[in-house]
Amino acid sequence: MLFNSFSYILLFLPAVLIIVAVAKRRGGPIAAQVAILIASIIFYAWFRWTNLVFLAASVLANWYLAKRIAGAKDETRKRWLQAGLIANIAYLCTFKYVNFLLGSLPFMHGHEHLIPDLEFPLGISFFTLTQIMYLVDCYERVVKPSSLFDHATFVSFFPYVISGPLATVKRTRKQFRNFGGTPGAYAPMIARGIYLFSLGLFKKTVCATAFSQIADYGFNNAVHRSSLETFIYSATYCFQLYFDFSGYSDMAIGTADMLGITIPRNFDAPLRSKSIIEYWRRWHVSLSSFITTYLYTPILRSFGKASLPKAMLATFLAMTIAGLWHGPSWNFVIFGVLHGVALALNSAWTKKSPIRLPGWFSWLLTFCFVDIAFIFFRSPTLAAAMQMLHDLFSVHHALSTSNLTAMRANFSWPIFGPPIAVGVATAFFGESSEQMAQEFTPTWKTTILSGAALTVAAVFMNSQISATFIYFKF
């Protein structure tokens, strides 16, 4: 069940909100938490019920490991943590990389039927990272181990189980005993949740869909692409991914708000960034925060006294791992490496160079770099990405628009033109949806905006296929 489906918006979500409210009123917070857990199980099983086995196995194993970590002392405690980290990474790698690695072995050519067809459990990348944070936090005594009931509710919480934002036990667990607190505090949360959900639905269903019409054509038709066209295609993919993923995140945060649970923010107008360092503070914030804290910091500390070269190396390694986390493909490795190199150079430039670039030029440089890196993220193969790069930097017919002209034959400007204009304008100017939600007060203006966003989104949902979210495949 997708957030941007009628079954979720008209059936599942209202039913869950009513059942949780009734459970809270009649049976208290525990009954409400039971309702949330059951809703999360149904939501997760809706995609593929067999996935539940893999989620349940991970939840049970990590619940047990956390108890052992908390109960042990000194070296044994460390051993349990190491066992937990290895188990989680192995679990993730088994589903994400085993098929790829076995398929890459030369002696397996012609014997592909022997490679096990491992089902990729939805959300495994996210719920594994969440539980790695939990084990480390238990080891460092930041949190006490949860009961199985609390741990299962925390990990499987349906707004974020599939694609984040990544939440921590410390901030989230206690909220399952509270559910928005008093009715006076909860009511504004529900209103804000509906508002943010409607903005997110509009971003995903209307804006991302409109940008995808151009980006998909450009990436799938490699014939006679000029530099200008290639840049437009890569930029439209950048917008598509931004509206797809930030729209998803807004809907996840909005849903959690409606249930009285606050989960981390994930985007803050990243396409306005004037450096790559700033970009990663604004894009997929919960993941970049995880990378900084749980990858970069331990790597840098393991090098001894921190210095700029060591920090640059740690950044490079952390981002390469983050790239590989997206999937078993050289494209993702290159995507991570590119960002690792750019972040390292950005750090060195900030520290060592007296030259400060004009704001507009810094923004343009950052935006172009992000677009180029996304070519590797979007292209189905390394060869396709290299062809796209070749087209981007080819001087022949640099400004030709013949490919775009062909694309326009199947592109409806009256339908997709306005969402693209709205998308570009909101990506660069005015308040982001996150800021709008943070400053939200229920007024006629916000009510009309929310209603309009929902109505237009419903029209788009009704008239074309409800596309899945890009980050679901990770």
Next chain:
Amino acid sequence: MPDLSPDTVLQDLQPIFQEALNDQQIVVTRVSSAFNTPNWDSLAHIDLIEMVELHFKVKFALGELHEMKNVGDMVDMIIEKKEDD
């Protein structure tokens, strides 16, 4: 370290920030963060944390660093840790 209040901790943090961020003029407040403070990048952050740990004789866990979004969070965590001592 007697009399630890949010104000005294913030006062003690000023020279540490000035040294870690290599800016003698900088004055941080509770809402200062890497987002709105020049030179506060990931390397400066590591230096900063080490200097704060040394000065206040505390140790931050990774999970605490993860939750530390601004100077106000840092001040509160330092006080909490000193009270637990």
